[in-house]
Amino acid sequence: RKEVEQDPGPFNVPEGATVAFNCTYSNSASQSFFWYRQDCRKEPKLLMSVYSSGNEDGRFTAQLNRASQYISLLIRDSKLSDSATYLCVVNGRGGSYIPTFGRGTSLIVHP
Amino acid sequence: DGGITQSPKYLFRKEGQNVTLSCEQNLNHDAMYWYRQDPGQGLRLIYYSQIVNDFQKGDIAEGYSVSREKKESFPLTVTSAQKNPTAFYLCASSTLQGIEAFFGQGTRLTVV
Numbered sequence: 001r002k003e004v005e006q007d008p009g010p011f012n013v014p015e016g017a018t019v020a021f022n023c024t025y026s027n028s029a030s031q032s033f034f035w036y037r038q039d040c041r042k043e044p045k046l047l048m049s050v051y052s053s054g055n056e057d058g059r060f061t062a063q064l065n066r067a068s069q070y071i072s073l074l075i076r077d078s079k080l081s082d083s084a085t086y087l088c089v090v091n092g093r094g095g096s097y098i099p100t101f102g103r104g105t106s107l108i109v110h111p
Numbered sequence: 112d113g114g115i116t117q118s119p120k121y122l123f124r125k126e127g128q129n130v131t132l133s134c135e136q137n138l139n140h141d142a143m144y145w146y147r148q149d150p151g152q153g154l155r156l157i158y159y160s161q162i163v164n165d166f167q168k169g170d171i172a173e174g175y176s177v178s179r180e181k182k183e184s185f186p187l188t189v190t191s192a193q194k195n196p197t198a199f200y201l202c203a204s205s206t207l208q209g210i211e212a213f214f215g216q217g218t219r220l221t222v223v
Contacts, residue, residue, distance in 0.1 A: 043201055045214070098144070099203070
């Protein structure tokens, strides 16, 4: 089983739609969790951190479920500019904070 | 401005040659990482370092080497032993607490 698993998609949604991505991780000792955004042929950039209490940033909401070992990202009112690959990142491998990436979920928002 | 810089942006290598990718950061981060990304794939960890003069193998270290002589610098050498080196290489840095990893712009390596 991979350490971090994501559905690669693509998720193809119209503007204004709500879309949700999930990510599962295998290491129950993982310490911190993030969602990164990666545009085509660019480096990943931090979208948001994920906390047990959940966190929201504008149209984006992230949730962590430690018991089930999954992380979610919800995007409301999708924009064309949200089209990108969303990478789930889990820190904490062998007691060290080493970022481990899922393969990413591709989102395509169309008019 | 603080940041992490990779060079070159594009690199072409002949088969059998070693090449070195540069990564420099001025964020005062202790930890630095090298990842490889193939088309449609996630990032796979090659090597990482959490302190000067020390580094650890990641998941796909074979055919690669690194050094960490200075806190700011973590160059990656792709050796001729790497059988399929064509990929997008990303360098990142973070604090040891791993709050956020910052990435360089990446180097696209192509073997010709």
